[in-house]
Amino acid sequence: xxxxxxxxxxxxxxxxxxxxxxxxxxxxxxxxxxxxxxxxxxxxxxxxxxxxxxxxxxxxxxxxxxxxxxxxxxxxxxxxxxxxxxxxxxxxxxxxxxxxxxxxxxxxxxxxxx
Amino acid sequence: xxxxxxxxxxxxxxxxxxxxxxxxxxxxxxxxxxxxxxxxxxxxxxxxxxxxxxxxxxxxxxxxxxxxxxxxxxxxxxxxxxxxxxxxxxxxxxxxxxxxxxxxxxxxxx
Numbered sequence: 365x366x367x368x369x370x371x372x373x374x375x376x377x378x379x380x381x382x383x384x385x386x387x388x389x390x391x392x393x394x395x396x397x398x399x400x401x402x403x404x405x406x407x408x409x410x411x412x413x414x415x416x417x418x419x420x421x422x423x424x425x426x427x428x429x430x431x432x433x434x435x436x437x438x439x440x441x442x443x444x445x446x447x448x449x450x451x452x453x454x455x456x457x458x459x460x461x462x463x464x465x466x467x468x469x470x471x472x473x474x475x476x477x478x
Numbered sequence: 479x480x481x482x483x484x485x486x487x488x489x490x491x492x493x494x495x496x497x498x499x500x501x502x503x504x505x506x507x508x509x510x511x512x513x514x515x516x517x518x519x520x521x522x523x524x525x526x527x528x529x530x531x532x533x534x535x536x537x538x539x540x541x542x543x544x545x546x547x548x549x550x551x552x553x554x555x556x557x558x559x560x561x562x563x564x565x566x567x568x569x570x571x572x573x574x575x576x577x578x579x580x581x582x583x584x585x586x587x588x
Contacts, residue, residue, distance in 0.1 A: 397576070406565070406580035407522070420574035455521055462572070466512055469521035 366390060368470035370456050376476045377446055385441045385473045389458030396439050397457045397467060398431060407455065413439060414462050446477045479504055482568050484579040492587055495556050499582045501566030502548045505575070511542055511549050512567040516581065522565055525551075553584075561586045 369388045377383050389396050398410040409423040413433040424430070428446075433439040443450055453474050457467035484501045491497050503511075511528035526533065528540040528549050539552040549568075553560055563581040570577070 399578075407578040409574065409576065409578075412574060420572075422574065466524045466527060467576075469523070471521050 368456055368458050368468055370454075370470035370473050372473060373471065374474045374476075376478065378478050379448060380445055382442065382444045383446055383475065385443075385454050385456075385475070387439045387441070387456030387458075387470055389437065389439070389456070390468055391437075393458035393460050393468075394436065395459045395462035395465070396433060397459075398439070398441050399455045399457065400425075400452045401455060401472075402452045410441070410454075412462065443475075446475075448477050451475055451477045481505060482566060482577045482579040484564075484566055484582045486580060486582060488583040488585050490585045490587060491556060493556060493558055495586075496552065496554050497556055497584065498550055498552045499564060499584075500548050500550045501568075501579050501582075502546075503566075503568040503577070504547070505568070505570045505577075506547065508547075508568045508570045510569040511540075512569075513538075513540055513549075513551050514565040514567055514578075516563045516565055518562075522578075525564070556584075556586045558586050558588065560584060 371386045396413040399407040415436050416433050428444045431441045453472040455472045457469045459465040459467045482503050513525040514522040515525045516522040528542050532541045537554045541550045563583045565581045566579040568577050
């Protein structure tokens with residue numbers, strides 16, 4: 365089980381609630397990425413971490429979205445006061461190093477906001 | 479103009495056929511290129527990296543044309559299992575400049 369894992373696999377929530385999504389990258393991978401994919405659409409970059417630092421947060425859609433990474437490993441993406449337009453699959457990926465290395469994706473968390 | 483553009487398809491071809499897709503990119507500073515495959519309701523998986531000299535992996539051949547700013551993927555002797563969406567990925571040199579195309583849908587029929 366050396367791949368990227370994400371939890372939960374599915375999350376249904378009510379509009380206005382907060383949700384927390386978790387990503388466990390491949391051990392030893394320093395770079396971690398969060399993407400969002402709506403049905404039938406391409407991947408939308410949200411944020412990436414190099415170690416525990418997030419050099420670029422410009423992809424986060426609004427200030428309701430935040431992410432952190434601790435110990436250079438696990439990352440959580442938090443969405444506060446969820447809206448229906450937040451419904452999507454949230455994908456996490458990791459790579460050995462940022463920039464040029466290929467990314468390995470987790471299975472995603474399918475978020476549905478009612 | 480989108481930073482990375484792909485023909486969305488769908489491409490519907492018979493088993494055994496050869497099929498090719500292109501992906502154009504707008505940032506001339508782009509340094510690395512990849513093709514990913516995504517099955518329905520699954521995560522993207524790396525298919526192959528694209529090198530300047532072109533590279534081949536079995537039935538799959540990837541090419542890079544820097545002058546015209548596009549990459550291509552050729553699939554020979556297509557199999558039913560090749561049915562998927564193929565995403566091109568362009569990296570302009572920083573982690574936040576990794577751009578995914580919207581994908582080309584391929585359907586192989588018996």
